[in-house]
Amino acid sequence: MTGDERPYGYVSRKQVAQLIGDTLEQDLPVKHVVDELQRTYEPFFLIPDLARRRNCERDWRELLGDRVICMEDPTDTVEVAAGLVGLCEGVFSDLDALARHLKQQGVTRQRLGAVIRALTPFAATLGRDSVPRPSLEDDYLPTNDDNSGHRRIA
Incomplete structure (x- = not known):
């Protein structure tokens, strides 16, 4: 080794x-x-709560990367697992769509937040975290060639 x-x-x-x-x-x-x-x-490793996360996340993350899903509470397992399948299969275009679906299913605001927080890192790897991609092609990028207006005091 x-x-x-x-x-x-x-x-x-x-x-x-x-x-x-x-x-x-x-x-x-x-x-x-x-x-x-x-x-x-497409394997995932679900860590059911924050206490166990401290004990095993590092090793599993080295094996599976962003496919390690850290939940806050084991009661979120069904929603997190279904959300993973839905995101991977394209049933949900992004986390906003998943959140709307879970809300319609009667998931409480507290549990809904926990599920979305657990799925956000993985959803970002798919580009489905509901965060717009930055566009730099048409944006003005400063060159810092202009005078700043500051004067050096000796």
Whole structure:
């Protein structure tokens, strides 16, 4: 292992045999399993609350990046998971559309805010966070060639 690699542990071949029924020749590194998983699926890791976030976010974020979703409360799991599917599949054009839908479904203002906060970082990676993209092509960019009007005092 080089100095910049982090040990994530291994998927036990014994547990794979017990739980799935497949036979592995050896334990598999978790990083390898996650890399293979991402070739076929769009995996997410939901952290159910802020206390657990402190304990595991860093390692999972190094494995899955912005696909780690940090919730404030586990009661938001259904709405967050449905929101992820809706954003990925294009059912919701952006977080504003998702928020309107959740409000129509009777989600309270407090829970609605928590769901949108949990999904905002990932939605930004899709360009669906309801924030307009900056346009710099037609904007005047100052060159700072003009006199500022300040005088240096010696």
